[in-house]
Amino acid sequence: SNDGNSLTHNLLNTINVLNNESLGDESLSHQSYDSSYSCDNVLKALRAHKWTIRNEEQDAFELFNVLTDTLESELYSSFPVYSLKDALIAEGLMNESSPETSPAIQTRASHMNVCGDNRIVKPLPTKGMLCSQLYCRKCSHKFPLHLDTFDTISLSIPNNVFGIPIELHKCLEKFVSNEIIHEVRCETCIKNSHQLDANRKSAFVKKLTFAKMPQLLCLQIHRLVWLNDGQIMKRNEHIIFPEYLDMDSYVYKSNKSTIDTHVLPTQFGLIGGASTSLDILNPSPNPIPNLNVNVNREPQLSVNRTANKYKYKLCSVIVHLGGASSGHFICYRRGTDDNNSQKWYYISDTDVLEVRLSKVLESPAYMLFYERVSK
Numbered sequence: 001s002n003d004g005n006s007l008t009h010n011l012l013n014t015i016n017v018l019n020n021e022s023l024g025d026e027s028l029s030h031q032s033y034d035s036s037y038s039c040d041n042v043l044k045a046l047r048a049h050k051w052t053i054r055n056e057e058q059d060a061f062e063l064f065n066v067l068t069d070t071l072e073s074e075l076y077s078s079f080p081v082y083s084l085k086d087a088l089i090a091e092g093l094m095n096e097s098s099p100e101t102s103p104a105i106q107t108r109a110s111h112m113n114v115c116g117d118n119r120i121v122k123p124l125p126t127k128g129m130l131c132s133q134l135y136c137r138k139c140s141h142k143f144p145l146h147l148d149t150f151d152t153i154s155l156s157i158p159n160n161v162f163g164i165p166i167e168l169h170k171c172l173e174k175f176v177s178n179e180i181i182h183e184v185r186c187e188t189c190i191k192n193s194h195q196l197d198a199n200r201k202s203a204f205v206k207k208l209t210f211a212k213m214p215q216l217l218c219l220q221i222h223r224l225v226w227l228n229d230g231q232i233m234k235r236n237e238h239i240i241f242p243e244y245l246d247m248d249s250y251v252y253k254s255n256k257s258t259i260d261t262h263v264l265p266t267q268f269g270l271i272g273g274a275s276t277s278l279d280i281l282n283p284s285p286n287p288i289p290n291l292n293v294n295v296n297r298e299p300q301l302s303v304n305r306t307a308n309k310y311k312y313k314l315c316s317v318i319v320h321l322g323g324a325s326s327g328h329f330i331c332y333r334r335g336t337d338d339n340n341s342q343k344w345y346y347i348s349d350t351d352v353l354e355v356r357l358s359k360v361l362e363s364p365a366y367m368l369f370y371e372r373v374s375k
Contacts, residue, residue, distance in 0.1 A: 061366070
């Protein structure tokens, strides 16, 4: 649509200008790429969608979520609604289902990509899917998979790391680490227990993995924390992130032999049940007998790392300069065409400079954008 209030249209024009490509808006096609270009039309489109944008400092992560939400609203508002189950076909997620644990999920494979008027239904390149599943520690009963879509993944810095560099993979391992939920009623335990134990509650293990990987993986490093005195603090630890990111270790595997859940790190009392506070100065809690979790070993996943089915290439980094309440955002981005794909550029308002990759990798990242590498 060429609607002046269309975010899709105005954002495409802005991206084309940044990439030195032809403009979709013919009224702007005569402009020289050396001239200035205003993004006011993008803000106008967002305001037309009832977003309130004040003339003050805004968070880049919040803006990104506003953009993806609005794009999705514009692009898919006229399409039929499909369930999460239909989106799993490409990944073959439900192969593990059994009548006793996870009811088989039927999908409309032959219809999900095309609407009645032959329009193609495709997700945003940022759209992925998370898979969570609960296990009872007492009876080992496995409950059905729970699925949630995402456009961004927020990663927190581990509590036991202060002031020293940490690898991005450690933050990812923390994100997918097993979680213990206490004081939960397990219907399977109740059915199999004696009358005296009918009201006894169990502890559950929640396992999180990526069910479907997006074409564009957006990671946010959550750097703001609240102190005990109510003050907010920005964590400035350097996150060591690679140019190429292998995500195979974090993706759901239907074959039980391809991923070892017993060696995943574990967190306690994060969601529901009886909360168990974590002391960031003390070592990890005791191992969990039912899962044979060894919390003293280096967290790792048993996978075939040579597959590289989910390999990503760094394409952009957003950095926040300043403190917890105020600052300035800058951006590093990779060149777009084949001749410039190894070049990197620093952008800060009107300043654009070519920089080395090493400069990018040394930056205190706030947001990381990785594009999936085609086989």
